[in-house]
Amino acid sequence: MNISVFGALAEANRLDMVELLLQGPMSVNEIADRLHLNQPQTSKHLKVLSDVGLVEVHKVANRRIYKLRTRPLAELDEWLGSFRKLWEERFDRLDDYLSELQGQSDRDAPAAP
Amino acid sequence: MNISVFGALAEANRLDMVELLLQGPMSVNEIADRLHLNQPQTSKHLKVLSDVGLVEVHKVANRRIYKLRTRPLAELDEWLGSFRKLWEERFDRLDDYLSELQGQSDRDAPAAP
DNA sequence: TAGGAATATTCCTGTAAAGGAATATTATTG
């Protein structure tokens, strides 16, 4: 898992951008307008997103069209896969750990409290 | 989506902690040892994880056992769901957007320059 | 209750990063 993706998404405006771009590719000014940001900030944030591969740019005449890239999100999804069993199957090794802590002596453990 | 989760995971040691805790609940010193961190740093990072709900603590005698919480990860998974179609079905609204930009006038567009 | 684990907290410092404002750059169009 590329940790920089988390860093990029850890900023509110950038998270908004990513969600906005779900609607489709968009120019800088369009993004700025929709999110009520000024243009320089928008460009800066887009650069961060671009650096971590969350968006790609396409030059079209005067404008730069930013488009969401699926790859990093797919990788995030994959990473989450390791954890998915945590909530799909009941996962609670706490009890195991606790009895392990106590020297796992008492063989006849009590039922679930 | 709670953005603070991204913030918490945006730090390498904390990401390591979360992945480590996938193996099961663990005490502070155990975590510190395994990740080659000192105890104070470990406690600090665990506090951050705890504040965003990624872990929960159980007091056992002298120790504090930290355990992964599924909720925020499940929510992250759910959030990702909005994007999942991006890579599952082909998703490329760029062409649509481009022709939309050009006023969709010229029906017979030229090939790539 | 004193001593000692296990853990949390505080203080300090350096650094990364966000926002504002101004300016530079690139490309279009007349």
Add this chain to the structure above:
DNA sequence: CAATAATATTCCTTTACAGGAATATTCCTA
């Protein structure tokens, strides 16, 4: 080529935060 639209970059200031070191706290045990 001049003027202008669209976007990127730079400079500055402020703030958040990670790491180190020291210390406080909590809880067990003899």
